[in-house]
Amino acid sequence: MSRKDSENQRRSMSRIYRGKEIFKPLNTGRIDEHVACVREWVANIFFYSKNGVTIMIDAGYNYRRLKEKMDWLNIDPAAIKHILITHQDTDHVGALEQDSDLLFKEATIYLSEIENRYLTGEVRRKVIHGLYKLPLVKTDNRRELLKDGQILEIEGIKIECLLVPGHTWGHMVYLIDDTYLFTGDTIWFGADGGYSFISTLAEDNRLAIRSLEKLEANLLARKKRIVVITGHTGWSDDLTMVFAHRDKLCSPLMKRVPDPSAPYDGYDESDDTKEKAQMLLLPAKKMLPSPGAGGLTKTTLKISGMMCSMCEAHINDHVRAAFKVKKVTSSHSKGETVILSETPLDKEKLKSVVGDTGYSVTEIKEEPYEKKGFLARLFG
Ligand SMILES: [Fe+2]
Numbered sequence: 001m002s003r004k005d006s007e008n009q010r011r012s013m014s015r016i017y018r019g020k021e022i023f024k025p026l027n028t029g030r031i032d033e034h035v036a037c038v039r040e041w042v043a044n045i046f047f048y049s050k051n052g053v054t055i056m057i058d059a060g061y062n063y064r065r066l067k068e069k070m071d072w073l074n075i076d077p078a079a080i081k082h083i084l085i086t087h088q089d090t091d092h093v094g095a096l097e098q099d100s101d102l103l104f105k106e107a108t109i110y111l112s113e114i115e116n117r118y119l120t121g122e123v124r125r126k127v128i129h130g131l132y133k134l135p136l137v138k139t140d141n142r143r144e145l146l147k148d149g150q151i152l153e154i155e156g157i158k159i160e161c162l163l164v165p166g167h168t169w170g171h172m173v174y175l176i177d178d179t180y181l182f183t184g185d186t187i188w189f190g191a192d193g194g195y196s197f198i199s200t201l202a203e204d205n206r207l208a209i210r211s212l213e214k215l216e217a218n219l220l221a222r223k224k225r226i227v228v229i230t231g232h233t234g235w236s237d238d239l240t241m242v243f244a245h246r247d248k249l250c251s252p253l254m255k256r257v258p259d260p261s262a263p264y265d266g267y268d269e270s271d272d273t274k275e276k277a278q279m280l281l282l283p284a285k286k287m288l289p290s291p292g293a294g295g296l297t298k299t300t301l302k303i304s305g306m307m308c309s310m311c312e313a314h315i316n317d318h319v320r321a322a323f324k325v326k327k328v329t330s331s332h333s334k335g336e337t338v339i340l341s342e343t344p345l346d347k348e349k350l351k352s353v354v355g356d357t358g359y360s361v362t363e364i365k366e367e368p369y370e371k372k373g374f375l376a377r378l379f380g
Pocket of ligand 1: 043089091092184185231232
């Protein structure tokens, strides 16, 4: 997609998806010593480094600030010689397009031979149940075409290439050094675990679900820790969470478990800063209980300033007025308020509601809550 189209897409998608909790990109930063990440609006580009070699996974939008954000991570675009492409959508190959800054013009790109048929124009990329055609992507980079199951060795880095069709016909995921799986747009993380990626953007949703089933079996058989890193919704090393709803689709219209970690507008990058990118590690996505599964969320607030039972009642009343809760209890002697709710609560809003009463929240802890029966309370 041209730079101009990318800008237009940013503006329209920001309006459409605001408050919907569909896109939950990681900010720019590091997951651990091997994996770094740049945020481009709602999309993430990843960098895997080992022994002084860095390979890139996907190439994001046709986006002006990529070099600047790579600088935050001390990654030199000219040092990138290999780029693995999960699929050719415009938010995954933008930095390779002919009218981009061409930061990586010397790099070889790797993609599946099936996916390459979009680039040659043999197949057109369609979304919204085949109703809408996306523009042809044009790139001059040298290409290496991959087959399902192929194993590459690039400067001491092992890359296993697994075909996962559905979102696009030739979508590939890459397992690097037997540990890091880059999944592009195959898995979408909800607050209650992973789903097949956004239904309206798939070529074939049933095929996508079959691909996920196969992928789960493949990974479980390895019996080792695998870090699963998605293109738009963060990462997790908990395979139960990753595949929790792999037979279901993320539908923009479906009712979802509220996700307190989702940004209101994924296109608003004001919290993606150099300081944070260099100081903090990017946390894993945590699974919250599904509503209706009997699970409640227990939120414990540490609060300073409560002196007596009047203070407790004051805080309880304010919390009840601002949130839908099952139960709220406060203790001035413990300096805490415990809230049970069917869905997780917005932490920023909690802080401001309590702040408005004249007390301040110093800590918030959130955990699943299972109601215990009489025997369990006695013995467990
Ligand atoms: Fe994408």
